[in-house]
Amino acid sequence: MSAAQARNAVLEELIAKDPKQFRVLTGDRPTGRLHLGHYFGTLHNRVRLQDLGVELFVIIADYQVLTDRDVADNLTEHVEELVLDYLAIGVDPARSTIFTHSAIPALNQLMLPFLSLVSVAELNRNPTVKDEIAHSRQSAVSGLMFTYPVHQAADILFCKANLVPVGQDQLPHLELTRTIARRFNDRYGKGGAVFPQPDALLSSAPLLLGTDGTKMSKSRGNSIALAASADETARLLKGAKTDSERHITYDPATRPEVSSLLLLAALCQGRTPQEVADEIGSAGAAALKKTVTESVNEYLAPIRARRAEYAQDRDLLRQTLREGNERARAAADATLSEVRAAMNSHY
Template structure:
């Protein structure tokens, strides 16, 4: 590696560390606000790509947190990012089925459509018009440097498409269209959010907010909000049944729609080790520790306590415990989910209402943007 390239890498790593430190400090302050009930100024955007069915990793990692934030009174928008399915794959599967099931799982988990807004970004025209504007604010080099784009490209094992390259800008359009100023993310997603902040900052600087007469608004913070990251306050990260990262594409998940018998069959095949004495050791025994963590999340008991109870019962006793705990814990969700899936008309109506709400909000934001740009011609 040349000296120049080494300097660039070091600079990038330094910038990423600084971004992470700032995000952690900001998140701590925001969590203090949330826990004290001071939430009126926050609007959250969160969501999923409909590339398959939600699994227990989503349930323990994000769904429960979304419900918690909603129940604390935060204005929450939940995005089903259906156009993002085509960013890195040719076979998009049955997107309609995946979208319907996402809505069912959201509602079954406790997302309340009277307090949160569920929407598909393919149904919000303003998002895609904003994307055109935002692409004028970033350089090709910046897009190529985004580490998440690099990771997505490597995972897809396909050529870089224009849509994949502009993926972070598309996400910026999602966030800013909904006028969200708070986005729950993991540390690996910080570069995406930083791209959103860059886009908003550049737009606000290039196109200052103007009043009805066309004059610049004094002391304006800009047309677009500056979104902040909300790093997890401890959401669980669980591995797949093969000991690797839980992922729909790896087929190592327990889907929320799975039956009790299907869950038992999946857990039975989960990787453990040859030591019959069960201990909670995430470093030396990650697969065993992962199963204990799942049982702990379901029962509320510490994984160390569960391990001691199993003792020398071996992997069979561990898997039996996990299966029973998981099926008991998910039973209410699955019952509610099955009930919801019996009324597809209701699920689509929830989505339709959410689409219309965000479409109106996005259209209003776009009007403000065009006014600042001098592109509102009154036609």
């Protein structure tokens, strides 16, 4: 077991004992509808933490869309789609704070002092930045790309979050956030900590492949959106990639596409992929896809019903953001005031 995994086990015990000592920052970029990979990867865990009593801040990172794109297309629509998805899955705006990055000016004002605490070399060698640059949709890599980890540090530290759910690949980002918090405290803290050093809550979510057998992604057109209709879901799954073997078995190493479909059905049914595979047996890929389609549609039916209901009340979406933005602004203003006092720039 790695040190991160061991720490994760300790954190889960602490959350179970005293959830109110934790504040979580998590969120998404508004670049399209959320899909099943998002749901089983992160979304349902947010609701779990919220329902346990953890304080949840959910950022809609609209400015960060420009990290790897020249323009932010259909931004208003995408932001509203995210709010709809959040409400439909059970994020409760009375208990959690849903807000947009661009509505919190003080958050961005933390960027300048934070940037002074890291070197260009540290930004250059961040593996996540390198990967983002490799897959960028920009005509030229912008300066925002290099400051992305510091941008995320501001997102996390403005509300003094002490817990951040991440995948293994996001650990370098969070480590830089911890470094920035530590350096700020050392330089300006005057013996006290202005910022917590947030812990990573590692995701144990399995990887779901898209219908083409590659990573499920909004940009690849291989995902099943939470908002997709039952008929659209059936059509997408009918075209999902499998293999030539008729007997259905769960073997992620040698049969990744079949195994991902089994995993999806199992997650929806609350069973193991092996149990689903044994049930289908030699009935073949058609039976597998039928099972997955029925499982997904049954699981998503109440979520889709709530989403359709919320979609009829656009005023509720705007109210959710207004109230969330107000709470986030209050937290950011308080933090910025504390930072200015620590830096002797509170004139």
